Amino acid sequence: MIGNGKKTGKTPAGWVLWLPVALWMVAIFTLSGISIQDERVGFFRFQDKIIHLLEFGALGLLVVRAAYLGGFRSRRAYWWCIGLAILYGALDELHQYYVPGRTVELADVAADGLGVFLLAWAYLASRGERLFHKRSKSEKMEFITR
Numbered sequence: 001m002i003g004n005g006k007k008t009g010k011t012p013a014g015w016v017l018w019l020p021v022a023l024w025m026v027a028i029f030t031l032s033g034i035s036i037q038d039e040r041v042g043f044f045r046f047q048d049k050i051i052h053l054l055e056f057g058a059l060g061l062l063v064v065r066a067a068y069l070g071g072f073r074s075r076r077a078y079w080w081c082i083g084l085a086i087l088y089g090a091l092d093e094l095h096q097y098y099v100p101g102r103t104v105e106l107a108d109v110a111a112d113g114l115g116v117f118l119l120a121w122a123y124l125a126s127r128g129e130r131l132f133h134k135r136s137k138s139e140k141m142e143f144i145t146r
């Protein structure tokens with residue numbers, strides 16, 4: 001049934017759906033493991049944050065896409081996907097602590113998380129899925145009058 005996090009209908013084999021996710025995660029890990037000895041000059045301020053946003057935004061999109069196409073269609077499943085992708089971003093930042101020439105920045109983790117959320121949300125919205133519960137008018141009034 002759709003909406004309860006259980007698989008529905010015929011779907012491609014799970015590994016086929018999750019292979020792009022795994023490959024992208026390997027690419028992220030590999031690139032973040034490259035030592036940077038010289039300070040590279042960016043084209044504009046906060047260029048590295050934009051790169052983080054897009055890099056992990058792609059991961060967020062791939063993860064929720066795999067869940068959606070795999071038949072796991074519930075807000076809970078989508079939030080788990082988003083949370084795990086953000087956790088991977090934090091762990092990747094920790095990984096960079098051990099790479100010479102790399103730095104660890106909380107702002108990078110924030111950019112990773114924002115990217116994950118935005119692209120995951122955009123993908124799900126394009127499929128008619130919601131991340132947030134739509135309140136009824138009575139629920140809205142009850143919330144306002146508290």
